[in-house]
Structure formats: C-alpha cells, structure tokens
Amino acid sequence: MQDVSFWTVIIAVLGGAIRVGTPFIFVSLGECLTEKSGRINLGLEGNLVMGAMVGYAVSYLSGSPWLGVLAAAGSGCVLGILHALLCQHKRVNDIAVGIALMLFASGLAFFYGKPFIQPSAPRLPSLEFGEWSSSPVVRAALDINALFFVGAALAPLLSWFLLRTRWGNAVRVVGESGDAALAMGIPINRVRLLSTMAGGAFAGVGGCYLSLYYPGSWSEGLSSGQGLMAVALVIFARWNPMYCLYASLLFGAAAALGPALQSVGINWGYYLLNAAPYILTLVIMIVTSDRRGTLSGMPGEFVK
Amino acid sequence: MFNEKQLVLNRRLFIQGCTAAGVGACGAMSSLSAVAAAKVTMGFIYVGPRDDYGYNQAHFEGKSALAKLDWAKAVDEENVPETIEVQKTMESMINLDGAQVLFPTSFGYFDPHILAMAKRYPEITFLHCGGLWDAQKHPKNVGSYFGYIDEPVYVAGVVAGHMSKSKKLGFIAAMPIPQVLRNINSFALGARSADPSVTVTVVFTGGWSNPVKEAESANSLIDQGADVLTCHVDSPKVVVETAEKRGVFSCGYHTNASVLAPKGFLTGAEWNWSGVYTNYAQLIRDGKPIPNLIRGGLKEGVVKVSPYGSAVSPAAKEAADAVIKQFMEGNMVVYKGPIKDNTGKEVIAAGAQHAQQDIWLESMDWLAEGVVGTTK
Numbered sequence: 056m057q058d059v060s061f062w063t064v065i066i067a068v069l070g071g072a073i074r075v076g077t078p079f080i081f082v083s084l085g086e087c088l089t090e091k092s093g094r095i096n097l098g099l100e101g102n103l104v105m106g107a108m109v110g111y112a113v114s115y116l117s118g119s120p121w122l123g124v125l126a127a128a129g130s131g132c133v134l135g136i137l138h139a140l141l142c143q144h145k146r147v148n149d150i151a152v153g154i155a156l157m158l159f160a161s162g163l164a165f166f167y168g169k170p171f172i173q174p175s176a177p178r179l180p181s182l183e184f185g186e187w188s189s190s191p192v193v194r195a196a197l198d199i200n201a202l203f204f205v206g207a208a209l210a211p212l213l214s215w216f217l218l219r220t221r222w223g224n225a226v227r228v229v230g231e232s233g234d235a236a237l238a239m240g241i242p243i244n245r246v247r248l249l250s251t252m253a254g255g256a257f258a259g260v261g262g263c264y265l266s267l268y269y270p271g272s273w274s275e276g277l278s279s280g281q282g283l284m285a286v287a288l289v290i291f292a293r294w295n296p297m298y299c300l301y302a303s304l305l306f307g308a309a310a311a312l313g314p315a316l317q318s319v320g321i322n323w324g325y326y327l328l329n330a331a332p333y334i335l336t337l338v339i340m341i342v343t344s345d346r347r348g349t350l351s352g353m354p355g356e357f358v359k
Numbered sequence: 360m361f362n363e364k365q366l367v368l369n370r371r372l373f374i375q376g377c378t379a380a381g382v383g384a385c386g387a388m389s390s391l392s393a394v395a396a397a398k399v400t401m402g403f404i405y406v407g408p409r410d411d412y413g414y415n416q417a418h419f420e421g422k423s424a425l426a427k428l429d430w431a432k433a434v435d436e437e438n439v440p441e442t443i444e445v446q447k448t449m450e451s452m453i454n455l456d457g458a459q460v461l462f463p464t465s466f467g468y469f470d471p472h473i474l475a476m477a478k479r480y481p482e483i484t485f486l487h488c489g490g491l492w493d494a495q496k497h498p499k500n501v502g503s504y505f506g507y508i509d510e511p512v513y514v515a516g517v518v519a520g521h522m523s524k525s526k527k528l529g530f531i532a533a534m535p536i537p538q539v540l541r542n543i544n545s546f547a548l549g550a551r552s553a554d555p556s557v558t559v560t561v562v563f564t565g566g567w568s569n570p571v572k573e574a575e576s577a578n579s580l581i582d583q584g585a586d587v588l589t590c591h592v593d594s595p596k597v598v599v600e601t602a603e604k605r606g607v608f609s610c611g612y613h614t615n616a617s618v619l620a621p622k623g624f625l626t627g628a629e630w631n632w633s634g635v636y637t638n639y640a641q642l643i644r645d646g647k648p649i650p651n652l653i654r655g656g657l658k659e660g661v662v663k664v665s666p667y668g669s670a671v672s673p674a675a676k677e678a679a680d681a682v683i684k685q686f687m688e689g690n691m692v693v694y695k696g697p698i699k700d701n702t703g704k705e706v707i708a709a710g711a712q713h714a715q716q717d718i719w720l721e722s723m724d725w726l727a728e729g730v731v732g733t734t735k
Contacts, residue, residue, distance in 0.1 A: 060583070067579050074578075075571055165408075165438075172410045175600075175619065192582040195605070270574035270597045271604075275408050275438065277570050311575050317562040318529070318579035322733040329565040329572070 060319040063192045070196025071311020072304045073203055074269050079303035080206035081261030082285035084213055085254035087299050090289060091217060092250035093230035093356035096138050097153030100282030101160025102131040102258035108168040110263025111273035115176035120267050124260060131259020132252050134160055139251040143244045171273050179268045200268045210300035226250055230354035291339045293352035306332050399643045402452035403435035404445060406465035413594030413613045418464045421632025431640045441467030449476050453483055460643060464488045477501045484649055490721050492651055502651040504635060506661035507715045509545035510686050511628035513693050514664050514679050515610040516549020518625050519587040520557050521675035522608055528559045529580030531590040531598050533567045535734040537723040539591050544727040545693050551729050553678060561732030567593040577601040615665045624668035631663045656715055657686040700725040
C-alpha cells in the first residue's frame with residue numbers, strides 16, 4: 056500500500072510539474088527575450104493577469120478557446136508595446152514603468168473581468184497520452200495541454216534564434232552594448248520594441264493557460280504572483296531559454312509536492328511544503344550568487 | 360437600483376425647494392443627511408470579489424435582498440484587504456455614505472480594525488460575521504453574527520457517504536482554524552453515519568484563495584481514489600469544476616454551485632444572509648436594541664442545504680431528509696459522544712454531548728476518527 060502511494064505521489068508531482076509549470080515557461084521565456092535585448096519588464100505579472108482575463112472573455116464570447124489564446128497573445132503584445140514605447144525615452148526607468156504597468160494591467164483586468172467571473176467559458180482541450188494505461192493516476196498525469204508542447208518547443212527555438220540567427224544576434228548586441236549596436240547601425244529602440252512585444256505576447260499566452268486550462272476559470276486571485284516568480288526565475292536560469300524551461304518545471308513540481316503528499320496522508324510540515332517554491336527561489340539565488348558582481352549570461356546593458 | 364433613483368429624485372426636489380427659498384448654497388449639504396436619516400443605511404465590506412460563487416457572493420446576495428426594502432439603503436465595497444485599508448473603507452462609509460451600521464464580513468477585519476473604529480465612532484454599530492465578540496472584552500457597539508453552517512455540511516456528508524463507491528472522500532481546506540476543522544469533522548461524522556467505513560482525506564492549501572493549489576489538491580485527491588470532493592475555501596468554483604472534469608461527485612460550500620457541475624453536483628452547505636440582514640434592518644428601523652450575538656442553524660434559517668443534484672440516489676435523499684427534519688425539530692446533536700479523534704484519543708465521552716450553541720465547539724483543535732490529516 057505504502058509503495059503504491061509512493062509511486063502515485065511521484066506521478067502526481069511529475070504531472071503537476073507540467074500542469075503548474077506551463078505558465079512559468081511562457082512568462083520566463085518572454086522575460087528572457089525582453090531582458091536579452093537590455094530591458095527588464097517587471098510588468099509581465101500584469102500581462103499574465105490580463106491574458107488570463109482576455110483569453111477567458113474571448114473564449115466565452117466567441118465560443119472558441121483558441122481564439123481566446125490569440126486574443127490573450129494580442130493583449131500581451133499591446134502591453135509590451137506600451138512598455139517599450141514608454142521606456143525608449145531618456146531617463147525613463149524600465150523597472151518603474153514595469154511596476155506601473157503591472158498595477159495598471161491587473162486593475163484593468165479586474166475591472167473588465169467582473170462579468171466573466173461567474174460564467175463558464177469553453178476550455179482548451181487536452182491531449183490524452185494516457186489512453187494505454189488503466190491507472191487513472193497515470194492517465195491524469197498524461198492529460199497534457201497542447202500549450203505545454205508549444206512552450207517546450209519554444210525554449211530550444213528561442214535558444215536557436217538568439218544564438219544562430221542574425222535577428223537574434225541583433226537582440227543580443229543591443230542587450231550587451233548599446234554603443235556597439237549604434238556603431239553597427241542596429242536600430243536599438245526598434246529591436247527592444249519587438250523583443251518586449253514578443254515577450255509580452257508569450258506572457259499573455261501563459262495567462263490564458265491559467266484561465267482556459269488549469270485551474271481553468273477566471274478569478275482575481277488566479278495568478279497570485281506567478282508572473283513575478285517567473286521573472287525571478289529568469290535570473291537564476293542565467294538568461295538561458297533551456298534553463299528557463301527546466302526551472303519552470305522544477306517550480307511546477309515544487310508547487311505540486313505539498314498537495315500530493317497530503318493526499319496520501321503525509322502531513323508533516325505542509326506549511327513548509329506549501330512555501331517550497333519560494334524557498335527554492337531564495338536558495339537558488341543564494342547558491343548561484345557570484346562574488347565577482349556580475350552573473351554569467353547577464354546582458355551587459357544591465358551592468359552600466 | 361430603485362433606491363438610488365429615489366434618492367436622486369429626493370435630492371433634486373430638495374435642492375429645487377432650497378433654491379426657491381434662496382438657501383441653495385447649503386442645500387446640497389443638508390439634503391444628504393436629511394435623506395440618510397429617513398433611511399436605514401447599511402455598509403457591507405467584502406474581502407474578495409462579490410461574484411466568486413463563495414463566501415463573498417453569499418454576503419452580497421444577502422445585501423442585495425435589502426434592495427427590495429424602499430426604506431433601506433445598502434452600500435458595499437469588495438476586495439478590501441484585512442489591513443488598515445478596511446479602516447479607511449469603514450471611515451468613508453460612515454462619513455460619506457452616512458452608514459449607521461457596518462458589516463465588515465471577513466474574519467480578519469475584527470481585531471484590530473473593527474475594535475479601533477468602534478472606539479472612534481461610538482454611535483455607529485459594527486456587526487462582524489464570525490464568533491469573536493466577547494461581552495467582557497469588547498465595546499458594546501460591536502456585535503457578532505454567525506451561522507452553524509456545519510449543520511448543512513453534516514447533511515452533505517450524509518449524502519456523500521451514501522454516494523461514494525470508493526469510500527474515500529476528499530476535503531480541500533484553507534487552514535486548520537476551529538471553524539474549518541468543525542466543518543471537516545461534521546462532514547466526516549455525517550458521512551460515517553451513513554457508512555462507518557468511509558474516510559475523509561484533508562488537504563490544506565494554506566490560503567483562502569489559491570486556485571492553482573486548489574486544482575492541484577483536487578487532482579491529487581482524485582488520483583488517490585477519492586470520489587466525492589468538497590471544500591472550505593473562499594470559492595468552491597475550482598474544486599467543483601475540477602471534480603466535474605475528472606468525473607467524480609462534489610459538494611458545494613457557501614453558495615449553490617450546481618450549475619458548475621450539472622452531472623456530479625450532489626448538494627452543499629449555503630448561507631442564507633438575506634433573512635439575517637433584513638431582520639437587522641428591521642430592528643434598526645424600529646429603533647430596537649440590536650443583540651450583540653446572533654447565531655442560528657438550519658432551524659433559524661441562517662443556513663440552508665443546496666437542492667440535491669440529479670445524481671443523488673433516492674436512498675441518499677431519504678437519509679439526508681431525515682437528518683434535516685431532525686435539525687428542523689431541534690433534536691439533532693452532531694457532537695454526541697462517544698467521539699474519538701484521529702489519533703485514537705476520546706474527545707467526547709459516551710453519554711456526553713455538545714449542542715451547537717456550546718462555546719466549546721468554537722475552539723476545536725482536533726480531527727475526528729476517520730479523517731486523514733493533521734491540525735498541526
């Protein structure tokens with residue numbers, strides 16, 4: 056009996072890593088791209104909330120959840136553009152703008168989201184990879200949303216884009232040294248605009264995953280800071296898209312561990328387990344901190 | 360809606376009159392208080408959104424019932440955190456809206472916020488939803504009202520015990536405070552009265568509103584074989600919907616959640632604040648003293664049982680109806696010995712019993728036999 060429980064916990068945690076981790080993947084990849092271009096967009100929490108609301112609302116009104124995903128990406132785009140346009144002026148601090156936009160977008164989403172808290176919108180379907188198994192645990196864990204695969208494919212794609220393409224190089228040059236980019240004739244503001252816009256769109260998609268798939272309904276407490284955690288995640292993922300993917304899954308697993316253990320009757324220290332993702336953030340930050348002052352992989356523009 | 364229209368009309372007429380008499384400048388000011396005095400003005404404060412299928416919606420529905428009375432005016436504000444913010448909200452309701460009675464509904468509003476405001480505004484009445492008022496310690500213009508919601512929770516437990524095939528039930532709870540533990544225990548006692556082999560597994564999420572964790576807890580419990588889920592968090596929406604998606608039964612909490620799970624919804628425990636708030640309004644209008652403590656269960660109409668879902672079997676209905684009848688007659692005691700806790704210790708001896716009104720139940724710190732979980 057104990058053995059069976061052990062395996063169900065492991066499977067539930069692995070399934071949870073995918074279920075809970077997916078929005079982290081999108082937000083952290085979006086932030087990764089934005090930061091690579093030399094800007095920090097702390098407002099992605101706002102994009103996440105806005106994407107969740109817009110996605111749910113559009114899915115409810117149009118009847119098509121995929122249209123909701125598109126609309127969520129669009130709303131993230133708009134917020135990204137707003138951030139980039141505000142930040143391109145001299146002496147405008149991108150962190151302050153990010154916080155302002157986060158509060159603005161959350162407030163706006165709460166306001167326009169009011170009528171959509173109660174109704175049930177059509178949700179994104181999941182792909183059932185567990186058909187072969189008779190165990191409901193395995194089947195539940197292998198019930199995976201297509202957006203997870205999009206996110207998982209996005210990570211190597213973004214890696215390849217940044218390292219191997221001309222456009223990716225332009226993003227990195229702009230992020231490493233504005234002067235060098237100027238000398239090379241790269242339009243700094245346009246590159247940053249496009250990076251922030253795309254990053255914002257990713258975060259919007261992450262948000263609609265929350266409202267349209269898991270947990271699968273729009274409410275004001277839906278995000279509870281996941282967007283901010285994903286931004287922190289980028290730092291210890293060393294601005295590497297593949298590490299962002301792994302770190303997101305680790306965060307998902309950490310969040311799934313507490314409920315999984317309690318459901319088999321292991322109740323030891325559940326407060327501690329519920330705080331696991333936050334403790335993990337702090338521990339990784341401390342362990343990976345670098346005495347020389349700058350972190351490897353950090354875009355050079357941040358050091359100035 | 361109706362009230363506000365009338366208010367505007369009155370004010371307009373009043374101002375017209377004032378202007379005619381040549382005192383238009385002060386007219387707008389005095390008209391407000393004149394209207395307020397004619398009406399009973401009540402202010403409601405919620406910690407979350409008022410349409411969340413949960414605790415806050417239940418209060419909002421109660422507040423909305425006051426709209427039918429043309430001599431009462433109700434104002435409200437949602438999403439007010441349990442911080443100094445709530446004091447500002449109370450102050451603005453008193454000074455700007457002219458509220459005579461305030462209903463700050465969240466547990467954490469009481470100490471220190473309500474107590475501080477009660478000292479500052481001794482002429483205003485503060486009524487808090489919860490059981491915290493103590494005649495020895497607290498000001499006289501403060502009071503508490505609460506319902507024995509564990510009565511309908513017990514009934515839901517009876518239905519769940521009948522309907523479960525795996526004999527495993529799941530309970531998703533915010534945190535181990537006495538009120539929550541009492542619901543868990545009543546649910547378990549109800550279920551085990553139907554079938555003594557039933558167990559209830561508890562998962563604490565650590566917060567009143569944490570949708571991702573609630574969904575994860577629901578999935579974990581279903582993975583472990585639970586086939587009826589219920590919860591005590593701010594909004595049962597995520598839990599009920601997840602249960603429906605995974606094809607298991609669910610019992611609601613706070614408000615009627617049957618539309619969220621047309622196939623698997625069994626029943627649930629609901630508040631019935633409309634009656635309570637209307638009674639308060641009547642007392643204030645008549646100038647009668649407001650009791651500092653109001654409590655009630657199914658019999659007093661403070662709480663109710665959600666209509667049974669389509670899946671509920673006739674046998675389960677019959678058993679539940681019999682229990683409801685006993686509650687309505689006032690003969691039902693949930694906490695009747697012998698009751699052991701889940702470590703095997705006897706907490707209520709054979710022959711002893713604790714009726715609903717018993718204050719001892721409000722410091723509950725144990726989980727009954729058959730509950731898998733811990734309060735530590």
